[in-house]
Amino acid sequence: MANIKNILGNQLEQIKQDGTYKHERIIQTPQETEIDVLGKTVINFCANNYLGLSNDIAIKKAAIEAIDEWGFGLSSVRFICGTQTIHKDLENKVSEFHGKEDTILYSSCFDANGGLFETILSKEDAVFSDELNHASIIDGIRLSKAEKNRYKHADMEHLEELLKNSNARLKLIATDGVFSMDGVVAPLKNIVMLAKKYDAMVMVDDCHATGFLGNEGKGSGDYHDVLSDIDIITSTFGKALGGASGGFVSASKEIVETLRQKSRPYLFSNSLAPALVAACIKVFDIIENDQSHKERLDKNTMYFREKIKQLGFDIKGVDHPIVPIMIYDEKKAVKMSEELLKKNIYVIAFSYPVVATGQARIRVQISSSHTSEQLDYALQAFHNVGTELNII
Ligand SMILES: Cc1ncc(COP(=O)(O)O)c(C=O)c1O
Secondary structure (H helix, E strand, C coil): CCCHHHHHHHHHHHHHHCCCCCCCCCECCCCCCEEEECCEEEEECCCCCCCCCCCCHHHHHHHHHHHHHHCCCCCCEHHHHCCCHHHHHHHHHHHHHHCCCEEEEECCHHHHHHCCHHHHCCCCCEEEEECCCCHHHHHHHHHCCCEEEEECCCCHHHHHHHHHCCCCCCEEEEEECEECCCCEECCHHHHHHHHHHCCCEEEEECCCCCCCCCCCCCCHHHHCCCHHHCCEEEEECCCCCCCCCCEEEEECHHHHHHHHHHCHHHHCCECCCHHHHHHHHHHHHHHHHCCHHHHHHHHHHHHHHHHHHHCCCEECCCCCCEEEEECCCHHHHHHHHHHHHHCCEECEEECCCCCCCCCCEEEEECCCCCCHHHHHHHHHHHHHHHHHCCCC
16 A cells, blocks of 8 residues: 555655755854864855855844844734834835835745745736746746746847747746856846836846845846846845845835735745844844945955866856856766865765756855955865866
């Protein structure tokens, strides 16, 4: 007789045999550039802690004080009795930061993306999604009744062809602002141009950009100087913005109001905890008044990218702190990450099916908190292991 233990047990065994089983390494310290993992201290190059705020003293203090002032939890969804002054304050901060009319908080950006498309689009409408978009955009679009179009990754000719052939009432182009496997920014200038030409709206998921990318750190729209042309921005507090959790949608009053009325992950899920909300307000105070985190991140990113290229490695992207070091061979990429770990460098190897076959890589993520000594130590380790494995 069928039995779930056997069925899932066999599936799990298959995942292990396919080499795609995910082992969670357990960290025994706070999230920092140096962490204790597997009983030893390693330099961390795989967190999304771009601005080094995950263990920031001022942010922790804001969270602790908020527990005293506002309590631990709200035990309610927002529309029953779960909205405090600070929730509105944070929403206003995020709106001002992006120059948008309003913002709505979610428990995560996964929920923000999951609750967006089905709420604002109907079957008369159409969505145009980059094929490499994040899983949460894909799932969010699946839930909607709109006509679904998928364009080849960053392929503007394909996007134009699809837009041209659609007679939908509303057209929405949806893209990651930064593609996190490649550290590459979406071609938003061209996307905005096409949106204007075909009367479409633009939605950008800026999880890997908010707070640090672009002249003012306002994300991929700021980077391409088209921030005001982006209709809908979704993003997370779980990466550069303190790294705890929470997400949001910033857009026009009508879009945000509709989400408040009808978006299921918002309506039927508990409010963000006060400590998180107050700490995220502090994050915005910091990034708006102190450029030093962004400046150090930019400096570290350019330094590491330049030096790793000089060592002879092939990398992707231009100036994003995600630095994919291309190995192309899946076994070698895994071996490289293992050898680097022996030298106390913590990086992750990515291979098929996370990236295309033959595109195996080591993904390095730079933080503003990395010291020059840590970067130089890592570069030396990459040089040594790369040479031993005949990669450079
Ligand atoms: C592009 C992108 N969108 C959405 C998410 C989900 O964000 P959150 O962790 O807030 O759910 C992530 C996180 O991995 C992401 O990288």
